[in-house]
Amino acid sequence: KIMEVGKEVSDLREGDIVSGETHIFCGKCFQCRTGNAHICERMLLRGVDTDGCFAEYHVLNEQHAWLNDRKIPIEVASAQEPLGNAVHAASAAEISGNSVAIFGCGPIGACLIGLCKSFGATKIFGIDIVDYRLKLAKDMGGDVLIDGSQQDPVKEIMRLTDGRGVDAFFEMSGAQPSFEEGFRVLRPGGTAILFGLPSKKIELDVANWIVFKDAHVRGVFGRRLFGTWYKTAEVLKAGQVDLTRLITHRFDLEEFSKAFALMKSGRSGKIIMYPNKKHG
CATH class of the missing domain: 3.90.180.10 (Medium-chain alcohol dehydrogenases, catalytic domain)
Structure with missing residues (x-):
């Protein structure tokens, strides 16, 4: 005030x-x-x-x-x-009629799940290693919640998409394993939105995860003003x-x-x- x-x-x-x-x-x-x-x-x-x-x-x-x-x-x-962070991230990918995977279900990731639900995503995967945050993701509309400390997100998502993968993945955690898992479950021609901030440099298999997949990769920072x-x-x-x-x-x-x-x-x-x- x-x-x-x-x-x-x-x-x-x-x-x-x-x-x-x-x-x-x-x-x-x-x-x-x-x-x-x-x-x-x-x-x-x-x-x-x-x-x-x-x-x-x-x-x-x-x-x-x-x-x-x-x-x-x-x-x-x-x-x-x-x-607003979540709105900016959601605006960077085609969500309506598509499947999405959101790695990191903290407050911003949970907001993003709610937006994806509202925008008409066909299937929303929420991945985290904290059960409390997975419950938040469910409350906000997540369809499939995966505890990365107990399950292999790649195997589970590929199984539930008949081996195709998701149309878009959002990296919202900054955790190194999420980048690899996200790109591995991204279907060829899909979109990767990177929002999380890693604590140190990470390695990406550019040839197999991006080039050969013809993937669209977008970094997202803050909000448009x-x-x-x-x-x-x-x-x-x-x-x-x-x-x-x-x-x-x-x-x-x-x-x-x-x-x-x-x-x-x-x-x-x-x-x-x-x-x-x-x-x-």
């Missing part, structure tokens, strides 16, 4: 409910001026290169603020930014994804250490932290 506005603010008012874009773009470089502000040449990330939002108050430039519809619950509005925000708002307005299913825990801001420990355990969905002790 906006508590105070500066003299040069033109469109926002005190009391408005806003969400903050985490990609701080310059608006002047080649990328910004050609519609690619999300990959600005001078990009700063809020909470990484600047102060973050885990505070009672935060200073936000008007051009980085998204004005929310007051009909959207505060908790849902607070989760729009990660939902602000096109993805508009799409995300419409997704929520139309009820295509129920974000309340994804919000599993609430903490006071001063309990941040507990919230972060829970998040790192993988046994949570989206965690909401309240700076004013009004969550309960």
